[in-house]
Every structure is written in structure tokens, then in C-alpha cells.
Amino acid sequence: xxxxxxxxxxxxxxxxxSFYMIRSGCIKELDDSTGRQGALINFALPGEMLSLQSLGSxxxxxxxxAVEPSFxxxxxxxxxxxxxxxSPRVAAEFIRLIAKAGTAARDLLTLIRDKEALERVSGFxxxxxxxxxxxxxxxxxxxxxxxxxxxxxxxxLRSETVSRCFTELARRQLIKVQAKRVNILQTNELRKVxxxx
Numbered sequence: 476x477x478x479x480x481x482x483x484x485x486x487x488x489x490x491x492x493s494f495y496m497i498r499s500g501c502i503k504e505l506d507d508s509t510g511r512q513g514a515l516i517n518f519a520l521p522g523e524m525l526s527l528q529s530l531g532s533x534x535x536x537x538x539x540x541a542v543e544p545s546f547x548x549x550x551x552x553x554x555x556x557x558x559x560x561x562s563p564r565v566a567a568e569f570i571r572l573i574a575k576a577g578t579a580a581r582d583l584l585t586l587i588r589d590k591e592a593l594e595r596v597s598g599f600x601x602x603x604x605x606x607x608x609x610x611x612x613x614x615x616x617x618x619x620x621x622x623x624x625x626x627x628x629x630x631x632l633r634s635e636t637v638s639r640c641f642t643e644l645a646r647r648q649l650i651k652v653q654a655k656r657v658n659i660l661q662t663n664e665l666r667k668v669x670x671x672x
Contacts, residue, residue: 476549478502478541484525486538493551495525496572500545501620505538515628518542518621520603522610524572543620587631590669595630596640597669600650604659616658644668 478484478500485491487507495502497519504517504525516537519525525539559566587595608614619626623641627634644650649665651658659665 476547478545478547480541480543482541484539484541484547485535487535489535491533491535492553493549494555495539496548496550497521497523497525498546498548501542502539502545502547503542503621503625505540506536507538508536513538513628515625518603518625518629520606520610521612523606542625592630592632592636593640593643594669594671595632596626596637597644597649597665599626599630600644600657600659601662601665601669604662614659615662616656619655619657 484495484502487505499521501521502519502525503515504519505513506516507513517525519539555565555569559569590598603619604614604617607617621629623634623637626632627637630637632640641650641652644665645652647664649659649661649668651660
């Protein structure tokens with residue numbers, strides 16, 4: 476299915492009877508249960524699965540909104556259960572995807588914990604680059620679908636701070652930014668900035 480930019484795939488409290496894979500575009504996931512309204516907890520990129528609600532029909536605890544026009548593969552739980560019973564390979568692939576989704580959540584904690592703003596933004600760019608490479612895309616040069624406000628919300632920073640960090644990384648010639656396109660020029664040096672804490 477196609478989800479237009481700014482439209483919700485589902486909202487907190489909606490019944491979710493399927494799981495969702497991103498074919499193209501970008502979906503942001505918001506969690507109202509964290510105490511901060513609309514706390515941004517994830518960006519789902521092409522080839523990734525949206526946060527698993529439960530292993531079956533359930534009410535969502537997150538709201539998922541398209542950052543840009545996105546195509547989503549929708550797999551109803553009933554069809555999935557039948558596939559798993561018929562093909563152990565399907566079940567094994569699903570377990571791999573769950574593990575991958577869990578790794579992305581742990582990576583975010585690593586980005587935030589004990590890091591200064593420049594280190595967080597560097598880690599964010601490396602994280603997006605690595606995830607895109609894992610899905611078969613070019614990882615060093617990519618389009619950031621999300622705006623500075625969303626990135627700031629995700630990293631626990633102010634939008635102005637995120638913009639200053641992009642400017643500083645470009646000044647050091649570690650990245651090149653043109654509108655929403657990012658080119659990582661020196662991956663190892665960018666990684667050193669991220670690990671400098």
C-alpha cells in the first residue's frame with residue numbers, strides 16, 4: 476500500500492492485524508507512553524520492519540507516520556501464521572527481521588548515552604548509512620527524508636543544534652550536504668568523532 480507524506484499508517488490505540496515492511500520511503504514511529512507527547516522512537520527505512528506490536532492482533536502503542544511518500548508491504552497475521560506452518564524458512568526469516576529491529580533500538584541507546592551533540596549527529600549519520608547498506612542501498616551517499624526537527628526529537632537535541640552539527644561536520648569536510656542529500660566523505664573520521672566521548 477502507498478502512504479502519502481504526513482499521513483498515518485496507524486495511530487496509537489488502533490487495532491493492528493498485520494505487520495509492516497518498508498519497501499520505499501521512510502516511516503517515523505511516535506510513542507506517547509514515554510511521558511513526552513509524540514516522542515520519536517524510530518525511523519523505519521527501506522527493507523526494515525516497523526516495531527512489532529505483538530505476535531497477532533493487538534492495539535498499537537505507537538503512531539506511525541510517513542515522512543515521505545512510502546510504499547509498505549502489509550502482511551496480515553493470519554496469512555503469516557499459515558505461511559510459517561507451511562514453510563520453516565519464512566519463520567526463520569521473520570526471526571532474523573525481529574532480531575534486526577531489536578538491534579536498531581539498541582543502537583539508538585548507544586547513540587544517546589553519554590554523548591555530546593556532535594557525537595550524536597555523527598552516530599546518527601553512521602547508523603542510517605549502515606542500515607541502508609544492510610538493505611542493499613548505497614550507504615555513503617543518501618537522501619535524508621526526515622527534517623531537522625524530527626532528527627532533533629529522535630536524538631534528544633534542539634533543531635538549531637542539529638543544524639549547527641551538520642554545518643560543523645561539513646566544515647571539517649567529513650560530510651557534504653546539499654538540501655536533503657548527504658554524502659559521507661570520510662567514514663573513518665566521522666566514526667572517530669562519534670567515538671570521541
